[in-house]
Structure formats: C-alpha cells, structure tokens
Amino acid sequence: MLTVLRKTLLWRGRATRSEFWWYFLFGMTVIMALVGIVLGWNNTAGLIVWFILSIPGFAVGTRRLHDIGRSGGWQVFGVTGTGILILLVLWMLPPVRQVELSQVDVFE
Numbered sequence: 001m002l003t004v005l006r007k008t009l010l011w012r013g014r015a016t017r018s019e020f021w022w023y024f025l026f027g028m029t030v031i032m033a034l035v036g037i038v039l040g041w042n043n044t045a046g047l048i049v050w051f052i053l054s055i056p057g058f059a060v061g062t063r064r065l066h067d068i069g070r071s072g073g074w075q076v077f078g079v080t081g082t083g084i085l086i087l088l089v090l091w092m093l094p095p096v097r098q099v100e101l102s103q104v105d106v107f108e
Helices: 002-006 015-037 044-067 072-079 081-092 098-102
Strands: none
Touching: 015 044, 015 081, 044 072, 044 081, 072 081
16 A cells, blocks of 8 residues: 555556555545544545545556556546446456557557
C-alpha cells in the first residue's frame, strides 16, 4: 500500500495485480469504511479523506490497466454499475508480456 501512496502522481508505467489489490483492499475498503464510520460521510472531513485516498486509487487503477495493455481511460466505465464489473474483470487479468506491450502504444 505504501508503494501506491508513493506513486500517487505517477500515472504512467505498470502496477502488478498484488500492488493494485492490496491498495484496493486496505486503502479503498478498510480505511474508507473506518472513515465513514468514525467521521461520517456527511461530514466534510470524511469527504476530504475519501478524495485524498481516491487519487492514488485512480493512479494505481490506471497503471494496472497499462499492465494489461489497456488505456487508463477505461476507468470512465466505473461510473456505471455495469462498468465497474467490467473494470473488476479487467483488473483481474494477467499482465501482458513486455514484448506484446511494446507493440501497442498505450501510454501516449
């Protein structure tokens, strides 16, 4: 999880499945639930913490999509119920080999 927080502003590159899922498990699930319980979602402080933790979440999600050969723009589908299921399936896919990845320009 600390790796994700250190790479908060790094939107290029790749993230392994374990890097993504550990952040998703602790950063987005456990910490967010605790913040919601302790501070309340209607509280301004709770919303600020949610926003601060969401930025690294989007960054690691983008890097994870790069790892499977997709653009980070696929995260736009996350705003719909069906789209989040598509993203979950994509995030579970194994990484694309480096040779295959170099043939596709997903970073530009």
